[in-house]
Amino acid sequence: MFRPKPSFLFARQLAFITALLLALGLLPGIALAAEDARAADRQALLGILKDVETGINGGDVDLMTRHIDPQGVVTWLNAEVSTGPDEVRAYFKRMVGSAPGTILSRYVTHPRIAGPAVFHGDFAVAHGSTADEFTPHHRSVFRFDSRWTASLKKTDGQWKIVALNLSTNTFDNVLISELERLGVAAGLGGLLTGLALAGLWTWMRRRRA
Numbered sequence: 001m002f003r004p005k006p007s008f009l010f011a012r013q014l015a016f017i018t019a020l021l022l023a024l025g026l027l028p029g030i031a032l033a034a035e036d037a038r039a040a041d042r043q044a045l046l047g048i049l050k051d052v053e054t055g056i057n058g059g060d061v062d063l064m065t066r067h068i069d070p071q072g073v074v075t076w077l078n079a080e081v082s083t084g085p086d087e088v089r090a091y092f093k094r095m096v097g098s099a100p101g102t103i104l105s106r107y108v109t110h111p112r113i114a115g116p117a118v119f120h121g122d123f124a125v126a127h128g129s130t131a132d133e134f135t136p137h138h139r140s141v142f143r144f145d146s147r148w149t150a151s152l153k154k155t156d157g158q159w160k161i162v163a164l165n166l167s168t169n170t171f172d173n174v175l176i177s178e179l180e181r182l183g184v185a186a187g188l189g190g191l192l193t194g195l196a197l198a199g200l201w202t203w204m205r206r207r208r209a
Contacts, residue, residue, distance in 0.1 A: 106133075
């Protein structure tokens with residue numbers, strides 16, 4: 001007499017249970033429950049992103065730096081690197097504000113998330129884009145669309161930024177477009193000046209003759 005193997009019986013039982021859960025609409029709920037295990041972490045990361053945005057736009061750098069790991073590394077759009085909260089504060093103090101020697105009078109950023117953060121245990125990676133507004137002291141505001149990638153680590157129940165990288169399109173951005181316009185304007189100005197000098201020289205020769 002044929003007797004099914006225990007592994008075969010288990011596979012059939014598992015298939016039956018799976019089919020039953022699908023029929024009752026419970027399997028998607030189980031998958032959603034597993035995803036919700038990260039819901040608190042996702043909310044924490046969103047809170048950090050909001051603090052970074054509010055801190056930069058409101059000039060409250062401490063609101064941002066409290067989320068940076070003591071050994072966290074930030075690479076800025078001008079390729080400078082700051083390590084730890086103190087260096088980040090020093091960077092903002094040197095770059096933004098009304099103090100002598102600062103480059104910008106104001107820096108405003110509006111970050112957006114490209115998709116859900118990816119978790120690797122107590123390590124998470126998130127990325128997105130920003131719409132940035134820079135206001136130098138000696139010219140009008142210019143706007144950049146840039147990208148960001150953040151790596152965070154959870155230590156003692158707290159998420160901290162261990163790496164933040166900001167980047168923009170090196171070959172197509174507002175500053176390059178402005179330089180191109182200035183180059184065209186300078187070329188046209190030089191051409192008109194040359195034509196004017198040539199006309200003046202011709203007129204003076206005819207007059208002498």
